[in-house]
Amino acid sequence: MEAVEKLGYRPNPNARALMTGRSGLVGFWMCLQYSRYRSQVLDRMRGLLGQTELAMAVTDIDEEYHWDHSFNRSLRVPVEGIIAFDASDSIQALGQVYDRLAPNTPFVSMGIYWSNAKSYVGVDLRAGADEAMDHLLSTGRRRIAYVVPFNSSLVEEGVRVEAYREKMAAAGFAIDTILTHGVTSAEVGVDLAARLAESPAPDALLCMNDDLALASSVALTKLGVHVGSDIAIVGFDGIQETEDCPCPITTVKQPIDEMCALALRFLKSQMEDPLRPLQQQILKPSLIIRDSSKG
Amino acid sequence: MEAVEKLGYRPNPNARALMTGRSGLVGFWMCLQYSRYRSQVLDRMRGLLGQTELAMAVTDIDEEYHWDHSFNRSLRVPVEGIIAFDASDSIQALGQVYDRLAPNTPFVSMGIYWSNAKSYVGVDLRAGADEAMDHLLSTGRRRIAYVVPFNSSLVEEGVRVEAYREKMAAAGFAIDTILTHGVTSAEVGVDLAARLAESPAPDALLCMNDDLALASSVALTKLGVHVGSDIAIVGFDGIQETEDCPCPITTVKQPIDEMCALALRFLKSQMEDPLRPLQQQILKPSLIIRDSSKG
DNA sequence: TTGTACGCGTTATCAG
């Protein structure tokens, strides 16, 4: 111990990890595509892991690159367990690919995609989307438009557009999709202004996420349209900013804290007991009704 | 290779790391305290590393826990290099502690704190704070208040309050600090309303960061105070949201992209050549003047 | 081209 102190000796983490099989690392897989929601989830998980002895290794799993590349890089980092967050195609490919690649590494997926072959903490965003549509329809909105960036996969796929189309069809109203060429209020403003110039103008916007809802709200206000009375806005995800803005925005709030805490709990229990059976739970998002859709 | 395919063999990352000395991991040290700026920096670094073969291991270095605990946990993860972001006390302690603990691990600090004993990409926020104060004073503001959460270390320390006090003293105006009990617009609103009830009311707010500036802007608007004409607001950090909001906010913008890219470049070059001499560079923030302080 | 032995630095085990 004197020698340790005198020579400034430090254990080699790699050798220790090789011997013990424990690296102290949890892999966090997410896609590179930025959104404030994803950023908040990342930060939340960072906070939770900050209270433990574990550290977080963040890697991205993106379809942009080849699967092999993404997976290989992700699997090259010595993790004791993996949490995959909103890994869309990842999850689909996972059943086929993952078991070959890291069959013994504890794995939990988290978010709106899941596979029954794996442990997960799912969020039933479809239920939330249905609720949001019911809310808009029951408060008298008829010309509801779905707002989404033109290059998003959510234009045609996903629970949001599915709920939108089915609810509109059931109510007998026409579909109206507004494609934006960006998510800033300036960009969204251009597209909304163009759409509002046509008639009939929409009386409600179902925005693909809160970033877009916030941008739309700011853009509409600048266009002289009164959010909440002239037009309703609903977003998805429930980020803090929707509450803390001039006109609080109705949103389908994902249970960030509970989702993260539960996913980490599942993962830790699997890390302690690798033979533990799958743990699967679905959480419900909650529709938070605020001024943007009350009027 | 057939056997590899057939048996689903995967190299053991720990053994590989032990042998090669390379884990493919870059340690990212930051404090747990959340701000949107920190979150955006984290996300930016995630994006940069996502384009490389490296992954990011995020650990927090916080004073809340004992130094030993934080350092030990951080150093237990097998990283090839370390980027320390806005590590305040860390940096000060680093000169004394770090060399004992990980003398051979490439290290670059990034942000508004640095130590001449290490490589760094610094941001001269004092210059930005001075510029912000000059801007407010030169546009006729005299009753400038400094807004900061009551429990922040920035109440008394740091370049913001230093610039504020010196510039106010030089101009012959009185100091006025508004302590908030939170950073949401609701919380900030209570404290601002209380202060505005007293006279003389401030004609400008120098907010400790953009989160607070945004919250103040929303809160003041709700109080019926017209931001930009009745009162000016200036924030720090330059997060995207300051531009994309009803009344765009003047801010001291930190060069996030350049800072992250440069820090990573420094680190990679040190990882390739451990004998490389220290690399040190100071970046200047830029004052972005917007509507919140024009009127 | 194919195979074998050694070393990386630690932890764990077993004999003294």
Add this chain to the structure above:
DNA sequence: CTGATAACGCGTACAA
């Protein structure tokens, strides 16, 4: 309880 030694799994160098 202390001290020597095996083993973790991969990369590499050297021999066949």
